[in-house]
Amino acid sequence: MSALPEITLVRHGETAWSLSGQHTGRSDIPLTVNGEAAARALVPRLAGLSVSAVWSSPSQRARNTCSLSGFGEGAVIKPDLAEWDYGAYEGITTREILSKRPGWQLFRDGCPEGEAAADIGARADRIIAELRQVNAPILIFSSSHFLRVLGARWLGLPPEDGSRFILDTTSISVLGYEHDLTEPVIRRWNQK
Numbered sequence: 300m301s302a303l304p305e306i307t308l309v310r311h312g313e314t315a316w317s318l319s320g321q322h323t324g325r326s327d328i329p330l331t332v333n334g335e336a337a338a339r340a341l342v343p344r345l346a347g348l349s350v351s352a353v354w355s356s357p358s359q360r361a362r363n364t365c366s367l368s369g370f371g372e373g374a375v376i377k378p379d380l381a382e383w384d385y386g387a388y389e390g391i392t393t394r395e396i397l398s399k400r401p402g403w404q405l406f407r408d409g410c411p412e413g414e415a416a417a418d419i420g421a422r423a424d425r426i427i428a429e430l431r432q433v434n435a436p437i438l439i440f441s442s443s444h445f446l447r448v449l450g451a452r453w454l455g456l457p458p459e460d461g462s463r464f465i466l467d468t469t470s471i472s473v474l475g476y477e478h479d480l481t482e483p484v485i486r487r488w489n490q491k
Contacts, residue, residue, distance in 0.1 A: 386413020420458030
């Protein structure tokens with residue numbers, strides 16, 4: 300345990316689209332029964348966690364994961380924590396996209412009528428600036444691709460490097476520091 304503030308990240312529970320691999324940005328897809336059970340199973344995994352605030356994406360999948368894990372009361376909705384806007388690729392699987400656009404990569408190419416990695420990076424940078432200003436332990440509930448970019452930006456990497464991180468549903472990750480506030484690190488990643 301570090302004396303420096305730690306930021307705990309939780310990816311939302313399973314949805315029908317996360318299960319099928321469909322890109323789920325702004326569509327407000329509910330948790331599956333398994334997703335709800337996994338969110339409840341976060342209670343003992345997060346037991347003893349002391350935070351100054353709880354922040355959530357506006358999506359119901361993130362908000363419900365937050366509530367079912369015991370942290371819904373007083374959670375602050377942060378629009379910048381929303382998942383990637385997939386635009387024309389909303390609800391479509393990577394396999395389907397590649398059949399029409401060979402070689403496409405989300406983090407490199409972004410989405411027509413949606414966001415590019417730089418857009419997600421700008422939102423992540425605003426969240427990081429707020430986290431550093433608060434300088435206290437915070438618990439965040441959001442979605443995979445946004446959190447992957449947040450992890451990359453926390454380390455000072457380009458938003459495209461979020462492609463190098465993976466997050467499973469209801470995984471827990473922790474951002475923090477090594478020796479002081481000038482040395483941001485990933486303390487834990489994608490723990491199930």
